[in-house]
Every structure is written in C-alpha cells, then in structure tokens.
Amino acid sequence: MSKLLKKPFLAITVFMLALLTACSGKSSETTGESNTPKEGDVINAKIGVISYMTGPGAAYGEAITNGFNLAQKEINEKGEVHIDLVIEDSAGKQEQALSAAQKLMSDDSIVALLGPTLSTEMNVVGPEADLNGIPIMGTSTTAEGIPQIGEYVFRNSIPEALAIPAAVKKAVDKYDVKKVAILYGNDDVFTKSGFDTMKKVAEDMGLEITTIETFQKGQADYNAQLTKIKGQNPDLILASALYNEGAVIMDQARKLGINVPFVGGNGFNSPQVIEIAGDAANGLIVATPWFGEKEDPKVQEFNSKYESEYKKKPDQFAAQAYDALYLYAEALKNAGEADRDKVKDALLEIKDLEGILGKFSFDKDGDVVMDPTVLVIEGGKFEIFE
Ligand code: 1QQ
Numbered sequence: 001m002s003k004l005l006k007k008p009f010l011a012i013t014v015f016m017l018a019l020l021t022a023c024s025g026k027s028s029e030t031t032g033e034s035n036t037p038k039e040g041d042v043i044n045a046k047i048g049v050i051s052y053m054t055g056p057g058a059a060y061g062e063a064i065t066n067g068f069n070l071a072q073k074e075i076n077e078k079g080e081v082h083i084d085l086v087i088e089d090s091a092g093k094q095e096q097a098l099s100a101a102q103k104l105m106s107d108d109s110i111v112a113l114l115g116p117t118l119s120t121e122m123n124v125v126g127p128e129a130d131l132n133g134i135p136i137m138g139t140s141t142t143a144e145g146i147p148q149i150g151e152y153v154f155r156n157s158i159p160e161a162l163a164i165p166a167a168v169k170k171a172v173d174k175y176d177v178k179k180v181a182i183l184y185g186n187d188d189v190f191t192k193s194g195f196d197t198m199k200k201v202a203e204d205m206g207l208e209i210t211t212i213e214t215f216q217k218g219q220a221d222y223n224a225q226l227t228k229i230k231g232q233n234p235d236l237i238l239a240s241a242l243y244n245e246g247a248v249i250m251d252q253a254r255k256l257g258i259n260v261p262f263v264g265g266n267g268f269n270s271p272q273v274i275e276i277a278g279d280a281a282n283g284l285i286v287a288t289p290w291f292g293e294k295e296d297p298k299v300q301e302f303n304s305k306y307e308s309e310y311k312k313k314p315d316q317f318a319a320q321a322y323d324a325l326y327l328y329a330e331a332l333k334n335a336g337e338a339d340r341d342k343v344k345d346a347l348l349e350i351k352d353l354e355g356i357l358g359k360f361s362f363d364k365d366g367d368v369v370m371d372p373t374v375l376v377i378e379g380g381k382f383e384i385f386e
Contacts (some may be wrong), residue, residue: 013244165201226256
C-alpha cells in the first residue's frame, strides 16, 4: 500500500475514541502549554537501533553502529536536533531482533527505529513496527518487498533487484558470458531474494543456467556443490550469500581450480570477504551505492573522520547507516517535533537530500531511488569494474 494513504481504520478508531471521551465527559490531560516548538528550539529525539553486533555476521553490525555513532556526533554538534541512540543487539537472529524491537517500541519516548541488519530479521520486526505505528528504517535490508511491509517501513539501502542486474549485465558484456551457475543460501530472506533476481536476470538475458545449488547458514564445506559446478564449466558464477559463507565459498572454489569470476549481492560487498578469502576473493563483482575511493569531498571527509575514530576504512554498511541517521535528523527538523507519525510523514517529503551515497528521496513505497556503481575485487581491493 502507498505510504501516502493513511490507514482508514486507524482514523475511524481515533474518531470513535474521541467520541467516547466526549460522551463520558472526561477530557484528556492538558498542561495548558502549547506543544508547538518555538523557533530555535532544539528537537530532542531518542532513536532505537537493532543491530547484528555479535555472532558470525557481527562485522555488518559493527560498521553500521559506527556509522550511526559518527553521524550522531556530528548532528548533535550542529545543535538543531539532539539524538540519543538506544542500541540493542539482535545477533542476526529473528527472535532476538523481535524482542529487542518490542522493548524499544514499547518505550513511548523512542520516536523511530533503525535496523535491523538482515532482511530475515526485518521480515518479523517490520510488521510489528508498522502495527505499533513507529517509523523503522533498514539501512542494509535489500530483499524484495521490505518497504512494502507497511507504511511505517522504510530503507535507504538499494534493493538486490536493482544491484544484481547491474552487476550481471556488466560481467556478461565484459566476459562474453553464455553459461552461468547459481549458488545461494536457502535459509535466509536476503539470499533467497538475491537468488530470485539472479535467476530472472539470467533467464531474461538468455543465458544458460548450468545448475542451481543451495547451502545453509554456517555451512563449512561447499565441495559437493562446487565440484558439480566445476564439471559444467560455467563462464560465471552467481552467488547469493552473506560474507561469512560467501568468502569460504570463494576460497574453496579457487582451491578446486575454479577461476571464473563471481557476481554477488549486497552481502558480498564487505571488506570481510577479502579479509577471510585473501587472494581467492579476486574476481568478485558487486554493485553498490558506495565506493570509498570517490573523489567527492563529502566522501573523503567521511572516510577520514571514520578512520580517525575507528582505525579502519568505512564500508558500504557504515556509509548507509551514516546517511540514514541524517535522513531521520532531516525528518525530525521538518516534522518540528519528535512525533512518530509526523516523522513518518516527513520522511516521505524528503527530496534529494545530499548524503555521502548520493541524493536521497523515497518512492511511494519507501524505497530509495539510486544508481549503483559496479565494483570488482582486484589485487585484494575493491575497484571500479569497467
Ligand atoms: C539483507 C542484506 C544483508 C547483506 C545485510 C547485512 O542485504 O539481509 O537484506
């Protein structure tokens, strides 16, 4: 449903409640003071964060919370909006993400939520946030259908459906690809969604799919799948995986003598892939809104602040998180107060807000509109793929 349409039943409920209150002769408590903020007032807001901070994918959550913390510091220094962050760990698990979110949304002083990290988690947290009428913004959730969960659900990460076709098309052109093998995790919302897109793109481009292989989270041995793939001699491998499985897959593939390039989705776009797989990561192609080597002064300033604060280079996940907090700060300023509904409406009104990833606007569903850049790992680092 379009986020511009208010839920009609909500309006009816509010009307009925107002009527009941009037009939019972009770009036709601008033302080006699106007709630309208005065010019120059600082808007104080508490924002809840659900992040994958411990467990095998903790590097995603670490980068994400670093991005939030850096943006928070800058925003608070500017003095128009003062943001407090309440951060909860989800450990990448649905149940933990849901209980963290429930704890945060039951606190009326929390105006909005950021996260969770994985689409798998957002699939259970998003509906709950929507039901509770609290805006929630995923900064790394890229599976199909996330913002469509409800009118309060947003994301500032580009969907797999946009990133993967861009990467596959470039790889197919460059390497004159005719045959592809597909490998994906079948127990995760994001890796499954990436697979659906990969299959569709391959079919639309008339490529031969030699085989479709699956794996599960935490799997250590991919030799069975990779041996089968090797026997069919594809020109390119499409792999939909999070970094910890993805890096091991590339390592084992190279050890088996599979030297063709890989195309991965968002999960693969992490420095952790290089850290874990070393030279075996060379030849991995991904599409992303983030390229840290860009000459853009905003990007360079972000890089140097991030590096001096956290002693490492920022990645896509840190950059998306950083921009997301600025989106909320802008929405809070325009809303004029830390009110859940007003912030939700104000997010939709944002047009071309300049971030380090580019200009942000949300479409009617709450998805961002943005062009990805295609990168390849070469010589142990991400470079523009041409
Ligand atoms: C998702 C993703 C992951 C790569 C986030 C870390 O894109 O779960 O949607």
